Amino acid sequence: MPRRSRSTHERARANRRPQRHKDVLHRPGGHRANDFRCVGCRLDVSVEAPGTTHRNHCPNCLASLHVDRRIPGDRAASCRGRMEALSMSVRPDGEWMIIHQCRSCGELSANRIAGDDNALILVRLAVKPLRDPGIARRMFLVP
Amino acid sequence: MSNTKKTLSRTSQNILKIGTFSCIRCGLTVSAAAGDGVRRNHCPSCLHSQHVSDHIEGGPSDCQGRMSPIAIAVLRTGDWMVIHRCVRCDELTSNPVCVDDNQLILMRIAVRPLAQPPFPLETFGDL
Secondary structure (H helix, E strand, O other): OHHHHHHHHHHHHHHOOOOOOOOOOOOOOOOOOOOEEOOOOOOEEOOOEOOEOOOOOOOOOOOEEOOOOOOOOOOOOOOOOEEEEEEEEEOOOOOEEEEEEEOOOOOEEEEEOOOOOOHHHHHHHHOHHHHOHHHHHHOOOOO | OHHHHHHHHHHHHHHHHOOEEEOOOOOOEEEOEOOOOOEOOOOOOOOOEEOOEOOOOOOEOOOOOEEEEEEEEEOOOOOEEEEEEEOOOOOEEEEEOOOOOOHHHHHHHHHHHHHOOOOOOHHHHHO
């Protein structure tokens, strides 16, 4: 009984219409080749970001990967460590920049924020120096 | 180039001999050791520094550019670090804050992101 059923199955496969040609290739160099999975929160991130052409950090947790050495985009670093958002800086034109620090080698880098970055985490990063009450006491802002 | 090398070597001799350096931006002559004995690497008045060591490859750097303070980072211990950026080659460094650093400039760098937010901050008042 299994033998007969297998033969009918094979015949059905032989008569089947060939599979439609795929023009979308899910492999390196093909469709969505530059998408990445965040090393911090494992979110799948696409490279298309509103407001920037170079997505270099996760919009959810702001973590990045240490891949560039001196020039942005050169992919020459051998570290591949996780870079976490350390602090917030501002350009003279008022644009926010995230300062990333590599957890593996301590290297710093500055990156522009993207339009879909998590606003709550961005603001938490910006007010982080002001959370400590000790500095306000040192500045004589509170008695 | 040889002229700058000569002045640089004279500066480093000054740091070794009499323990002072003059700020590259405001010209203030400051002692290389801060009040609590920690070695200083930026001017306490304007917080600017000089790019003398290469952090990517290690060793001394031949850039010698001016490094301006761009951000304040907070360590887990609560201590503040100043993030410097070289105006010539855009390299970033982080240095601990000294006790006699200019608190007004430190606070100005810390609150600068909140002065020009990229989105309205009113919604965060409800949280």
